[in-house]
Amino acid sequence: MAKELKTMELSNSEEMYKMRLVLLGPPGAGKGTQAKRIAGKYQIPHVSTGDILRENLSAGTGLGLKAKTYMDKGELVPDNVLIDIIKERLSKPDCSSGFLLDGYPRTISQAEALNQILADTQLDMVLNITVPDEELLKRLSGRRMCKCGASYHTEFNPPKIMNVCDVCGSTLYQRDDDKEEAIKNRLKVYAKQTQPLIDYYSNLSMLKTVDGTESIDKIFAEITSILDTYE
Ligand code: ADP
Ligand code: ADP
Ligand code: ZN
Numbered sequence: 001m002a003k004e005l006k007t008m009e010l011s012n013s014e015e016m017y018k019m020r021l022v023l024l025g026p027p028g029a030g031k032g033t034q035a036k037r038i039a040g041k042y043q044i045p046h047v048s049t050g051d052i053l054r055e056n057l058s059a060g061t062g063l064g065l066k067a068k069t070y071m072d073k074g075e076l077v078p079d080n081v082l083i084d085i086i087k088e089r090l091s092k093p094d095c096s097s098g099f100l101l102d103g104y105p106r107t108i109s110q111a112e113a114l115n116q117i118l119a120d121t122q123l124d125m126v127l128n129i130t131v132p133d134e135e136l137l138k139r140l141s142g143r144r145m146c147k148c149g150a151s152y153h154t155e156f157n158p159p160k161i162m163n164v165c166d167v168c169g170s171t172l173y174q175r176d177d178d179k180e181e182a183i184k185n186r187l188k189v190y191a192k193q194t195q196p197l198i199d200y201y202s203n204l205s206m207l208k209t210v211d212g213t214e215s216i217d218k219i220f221a222e223i224t225s226i227l228d229t230y231e
Contacts, residue, residue: 018098074185
């Protein structure tokens with residue numbers, strides 16, 4: 001595992017191996033928020049399937065149109081669609097020495113497909129962020145997103161200027177699936193289809209669990225201490 005210092009010393013070496021990580025957790029756990037920070041510190045690409053689907057949606061691609069009907073209801077987009085997306089994304093050169101997956105896998109069959117895609121290589125770790133449902137509801141209903149992928153919260157993590165992204169200056173918006181009906185369905189879908197991955201990765205001794213109820217800074221400190229002691 002690359003430490004920060006090594007990353008700096010070896011930044012010109014394309015061969016340097018970084019790490020292959022998965023962020024697991026229910027909707028609203030803080031995966032995207034932490035992923036941005038992890039990707040920045042360890043210089044690995046942040047691969048968010050939700051962001052990829054939303055980019056397709058706003059570009060009006062066939063894939064985006066197909067995904068929208070599922071996303072608006074808080075249902076999962078079919079596995080074969082996601083497997084194609086992730087196969088293509090992970091084959092890009094920036095993922096060759098490491099990546100951080102956020103929002104994938106979400107089903108056992110997506111996890112199995114990932115194993116096949118990785119072939120001889122392996123994941124280093126699955127970080128599971130846990131937060132109780134009542135807190136998730138508050139987080140998702142106050143979430144505001146930017147088209148650059150940054151996410152904010154009206155109360156818990158407000159931008160410096162109301163409704164304006166700190167990173168890129170764009171106007172923030174509320175996701176269609178962050179309305180109450182869709183949120184409730186997403187939590188049900190998570191419990192049924194994604195939670196089994198906790199046992200799946202735990203049985204493979206890959207799982208590290210992080211308490212997601214702490215502050216954003218404290219959770220990030222916990223994650224970096226886990227990653228920095230992993231060799
Ligand atoms: P959250 O912030 O709730 O974790 P995401 O941005 O990761 O949500 O995903 C938003 C929606 O995109 C999901 O509710 C689902 O419809 C779709 N989606 C994203 N990733 C996947 C995936 N791996 N499998 C199936 N559907 C997905
Ligand atoms: P996910 O990608 O897991 O769906 P996000 O990173 O988008 O989750 O976070 C969901 C919402 O909760 C956002 O509004 C975000 O600003 C807020 N949030 C993230 N982490 C925390 C935290 N530790 N405490 C309070 N609010 C948080
Ligand atoms: Zn932005």
